Amino acid sequence: MKVLNLSDKWLFTKENNEFNIEKEIDKAEHVTLPHCFNVIDGQSGEGMFKGECCYQRKLNISNEDINKFIFLEIGAASIICKVYINGQLAGGSECGFSMFRLFINPFLKAGENLISIMVDNRSHDNIYPLMADFSFYGGLYRGVNLIISEELHFDLMDNGRNGMYLTQKNIDKNIFELKINGKLINELSEPKEGKMQFKLIDKEEKIIFSKSLDVKVLNETNFALVEEIVNPNLWEGVENPYLYKLEVELYCENKIYDKKTIEVGFRTVEITPDKGVFLNGKAIKLNGVSRHQDFAGVGNALTKEHMDLDMSIIKEIGANSIRLSHYQHNDYFYTLCDRVGILVWAEIPFISVPTTSDKENKNAKDQLERLIKQAYNHSSIYCWGVQNEITIAIENETIYEMVKELSDMARKLDPSRFIAQANIHSVANESSLNGLTDIVGYNLYYGWYYKEMQDLEKRLDEFHKTRSDIPVMVTEYGVDTNPKLHSYNPSVKDYTEEYQLLFHNNALKTFNERSFVLGGYVWAMFDFGSEIRNEGGEKGKNQKGLVTIDRKIRKDAFYLYKAYWSKKFFVKLAGSRFINRHKELNDIVVLSNLKNIKIYLNNQFISEINTNEPMKTFKDVKLTLGKNIIKVEAFDDDGNIYRDEMILNRVKEIDKSYILLKHEDEKHVINWFEKFDLSNVQEVAIKECYYSTFDTIEKLYENEHAKDVFRKYFGELAETPQFHVMKGLMTIDSMSKRSRFNIPKELLSAINKELNVIPK
Template structure:
């Protein structure tokens, strides 16, 4: 019977960077845990070698020894006792290598890992760090020569398809694939419920290393999302001449689902709108070399928030993560790292298809996975026939490998809704950042309403949306682009109400559940960081926006005072705001009852006069449901609450915008539509065009030569991007625009 031997400990690690330094490491390991997260876009990308020696394990004559690598980013080679045995192109999936033919009494294993840029293996361009390393578990597998297939795209060799029939009945289709088995060998499956009782069984006979059969079941218990993620265990065995020679246990779940353009997501026959987050697999200080405990903490945080769904951005995640999703009932969107830039060559196209095969074959049995993602924002560089044809092939491949699930794409906001990519997959979603990068928060409502009206037969979701926030930064009147925790909270308040009022939006995935590393970034006061997470990179701080989701989604009663970190407040009257899933809450200031407010969209608000330091307490339906904070009146704004070098909004004491008049918060297109404002804006256009490098044939800057996306950018965003004006000049520009009617 098979035995898994973990070999994570005691490797020698050496970069091929011209130095002779050799380091002792344990796996999981990445060489970019620090330099990939500190900004500058200068983290080391190259080739490194992991070396391990080990004695030959005890093997019977009819046994083999396989190597299992669960994650090596992004390409890797296996050299064993000096013999090159395998090469793998893709950093996020499992692959295995038969070591038996080269096995000696004393063995040297080298795994050569390379995360340098190339023109073949995805991803090559994206807004996150491409950590290099042997960053997931490495195992040896001792197994009988005849075994469930280990060498077929990293899968387990058994595909189980639970099907829900009528009247509480169900069936499990079994497809078993073996290596070196004999015709007549027997595959048997025993299915147990959560109490460990066998509830069904069946068997089939191997022919040409394949067996196929169906197991009938009575009184099936459905896997029903976060409410009841019920899992059966299928104990699968391969027997030869009456003797068991290989076995494994696989958990399965029975569920039905639909993605309907009008009704949204349907789970087991009832509407079940998917609200949750995307998730990157890295942590501060350890990069992507996560332990089981790291995965468990992430899952616990999302479960506490009340999330129903997770989008696994932007690649295949660890099996431990999908296992946790199975156990906790969170519905997964799993996708390959086909992102941002289409590399128009045959090898790159084949790499996307290879990664799709691996993802589906390796994860077929997970009941938590409902959709396969074809790509993310792939049209940033434009559409082409090669790109379209590759997506057609990927879509067909996904349906061929797995007819039971749907395909989906995450489109960049600029993709025209007339693109054939919008209707190519079974469901579609857009990454929309109205209210952060472009436009106003309310523009989201109009965009999705217009899409739904124009394409009533297309299921539409929102696959990314968010606003960067550093919990250190605060404002009495927060605004887009100020990186305050307070604006992020306002943003998500709106987005949650927008989506819950529109049940036909089949899924919303916050970008992002957690802050993550993007080494090219330098904004919001923290270099190398995308701070759109609801929770900080170290998982220690839940931002206020986390709690508005908990208010909408969680059933455990709670109250949460927002702006707890906004202690020093300069205004004599301040807003005290509470998120809750209780029907009402009562506020106390210095022990004095300030009244009870009914929750509107899960929010209670009070305007409170302050003159000194005050103790604030809010209470829900009983005293055990409470939250507290301290605030104090100050004469001047605490400068620590203002992001250094990145916030324009907080430069204005009385607000940036004036009703009926233009401001730097209006879009470039709106300002340019007013002739009087056009000349005022000219310096901004010149600075932005210089940054983009756009000039006409005579070397002049064409004032109207702005792409559609840039025309939608607020002037304030363009100012920050271009660095065209000083702080004082921006304030004067806004004063001038405030005098020009819209």
């Protein structure tokens, strides 16, 4: 078997022309894969192109290879794609984040062939994601390979990756069981006698076991091998991510027909509802970050170099877990997590709103199958996430059944891992939804979108009291932060680095003080593209990252996390971008995992702090007009000194560039409903056969009078793209249960008074 990389020599056009399928494009851009066609507009907030585009490449097949068995492997094409070979449809994919393969011999000829791939990033009402707070980039963004195989090979067409699945299980104190299951394919009609050779090899190239298996390969032949591994070196997360490699060779008549090498780590993960997570019996807190596949000027077409950079920053901060949101990521990044020791929450894009056009929910199931089969052999993955905030529009029995089906399917495909879900905050602690998975996560933004940041601890305590049998964690939490903005008095929605510090310090303390909280996944590690956004002084980006989208700026909160998590000593002065200070007395914040800190002003020692708190404050440091040099020194137990410094300018007047000026129409109006007269509103007894707040918005829109009532109260909402996705599910009553809409009970009665006189 040989694998050819087809990353070069592609033509690309946004012109949707049926002739592009059959003949070479005459006017096109020359591109190299991976490629994204929303590199600029997916991050600009100025309107994003969505449509069907064409990638095209010539492919020469030799007279020798045409008699072999040829597969086209596409790393991912977003969101859907169709593949044509010499003008004929060879297949396609509606799973925009998964790898897929096509058997293309029936469409090939010896000599020159034309591959045309139509990629479409428009939203479709039966393909996930339907709606989400990130840009739906389009492109062939993970490369394309040509696989040329002999007649005998491991299965390439089961929606998996390797044609085999490795399951490790601890069966005694120091003994693990390794199960190897897979399928062999014989492309010819007559059976073949063959042999399989299995070798497990450690890092020192020592062979742990070597076993052979005689096989008679029919069209399809399953194989299985079970071995006991005594006293293996354990995969211990970031402390020691020890990996073995399994080599499997398929022989026939003394010739190697196929070979696979798969890395495997031996570990146990136990999760309890009261004491948290145990890795190999050792209690750990999941110090987690969340990551989108997104990079400035690249979109989702990340190279290995981009992914290596991301992992180096994640290692620097000291994280031991990552939530790869909200879809299947590049297989190389899962491999990096295996090798670095990062525990992974892997998930599918069953997010925000479910389809109403496909009762079988087929696309979510297809994406779940591909995720689990293609990432199954990664030792870093400890759970499969089956939904994220799927009840944004409505929570009902239909959604419960969808989540249950996905959970059951995941357990059947992989009984060895946990099943997880991430709920929006409005899902009640008592909700039936919380009983459908092994782990429940909540996306909690107390102190940003609703209430106060201190309400985070109340919510977690209430959940644990109500559902003490369910392991819980916080799967999203964060605040949008523009590193250009600063304040002496940080507050909600000021987008300053100072508020981000306060918010995250509160969250980390809350998690650490509660053993029952498994941990959290900060939202997010890096800023990312979101075409619908325009806030915090930036268009087209979600700025909740600890690091900017170009990876050039580590915000102050990054170093707060490093102070909590990292074992590598350092000291960092916060507020170094808050240069122009108009006040004489300033609190200087220091972030460090060392407790003994000295501070100097203009080379003069002024104070010392001795505390284990990661965030330390020197109060009322007096600045003189003009330039001031702040230096800090931190000391470890061996006498090593760690230093940082910054320059602050004392100015006479406030620097207004640090303050985000909001236009009147951009300000958040808490009581938007005050323009309606809600005095003396009486509760309405709902009559059947008339419209009410319990009808879906789509149903209201079927009647012009009911539609007018809705638009009277929610006119601005009706114009948003998100509304059009949700209107088939959402009712005004379900909207009232979401804090973002802030609908008082009296307003529901007022609306029902108008709707409930309109006959259906």
